[in-house]
Amino acid sequence: MKIALFSDVHANLPAFEAMLQDMDSQMPDAVYCLGDLVGYHIWPNEVIAEIRKRGIATLKGNHDEKVENLITTADSLNEQGKKYAYHLISEDNREYLRTLPAHIRLEFKLNTEKLNLVFAHGSTRSIDEYILIDTDETYILDLLQEADADLLFVGHSHKPFHRVMQAGNGRFQHVINIGSVGKPKDGDTRGCYVMLTLDNNASVINNEGIKIEFRRVAYDVETSSRSIEDSLLPNEFAQALRIAK
Template sequence: MIQIAVFSDVHGNLPALEVVLDDIEQRGIRQKYCLGDLVDFAPWGNEVIEKIRNLNIPCLMGNHDERIAFDVPVIPLNKHSEEETAARILAIDHSKKYITKENKTFLSELPFHLKLNYKVGKKHWNIQLVHSSLESNDTYLYESENDEVFQNMLCESQSDVIMMGHTHRSFKKYFNGKWAINSGSVGRSREENRLASYVILTLDEEKITPEIIQLDYPLEKVVQEIEKSEIPNYYASFLRNEKLSVF
């Protein structure tokens, strides 16, 4: 048996990341992967990047990582309210200002995809890691998406499991021995509970068993630090799950 922990979308939330990493450590899981989006929306972008670097955790380039690394302009999204669009621009500009040159270089060199192959007994398991899809790191695929979309991704990647993040909403879908799984978000969950989310994959010779783990973290501490920072208070209210015009 092999266990793998996969997490995504930390978004500068160091306290949430530390809770997730501590939980992984306590479970004795040594294989860890991050699906990207280390920065934006909470004050610890540099600290999160340095934690991932220092622990040598393989990490993908999320759309926010790419934006900060290469100074990509913010394009308003139809799904965002005017309030969220304005806050998003200010928060991303904050990251562009404060993320160090060294950390931007690190983000710029992250891989777009990772394909893993683990051998358990006589069985080889292929696991495809993406931030959001095979073609893009900015495609929104929710649990409600037509099953054919995920089945095509599994077929195209020739994988037994495809792991994704980006939407900040966790799910797992099973297709005749294969899985499409979203790990949710560590630092900026869009789920009602706002908990830090990650996935454990347990690989046996006969099957893969995924488990979505959701954890409390010192959310109020994060909220207070956002309010003290130059990051818009919109993101503090979001974490508190106060009524906002959000998708």
């Protein structure tokens, strides 16, 4: 079973299209998005349209949540600033974002053993909680137990990592931050997503049956950045793409 997971596209269509092309070449059996389709860039409707066309199961991110009480007027569409990115979103796509779920859970039974995968944007406790590579291990283990998760996949921080922790009784638990497609913050300008492979031996006591691959995908960063500078969005958003910070 091959599962592709991506997050934090942030309306960056060139990065999204490059990621989709690479992802399609991998022929995953299932695809999930962990949220933040919008914000920071000028193509939210095009990104949402492709997500909906493909029928990709998608979570609500904290930026997707910003449309819930958004009122767009003629003035707001011509107003420079960070909020402009959300006013670009069509009403139909806003309704789609409003109805996205907070979490997705998959339960596998391999060799009679249960393996639970849980997907969240920030964490299972909060849509905007940062789970980082150096987050306290005891805290993460409590979080995993609370969520009944053997593998927890998150986004939000835009900083990819895979951390394996021993939970006792010979069991291992995993937390994976899948990085960002459209706005990396780890110094690498390439988009990032994860390809998870589970074989028949995958279990909480056999890590060899669980493969996490971080795939980095190059795209035309400069063209994407200039499109921001040619819009009403702050130029700082363009520079963030160039330096991936």
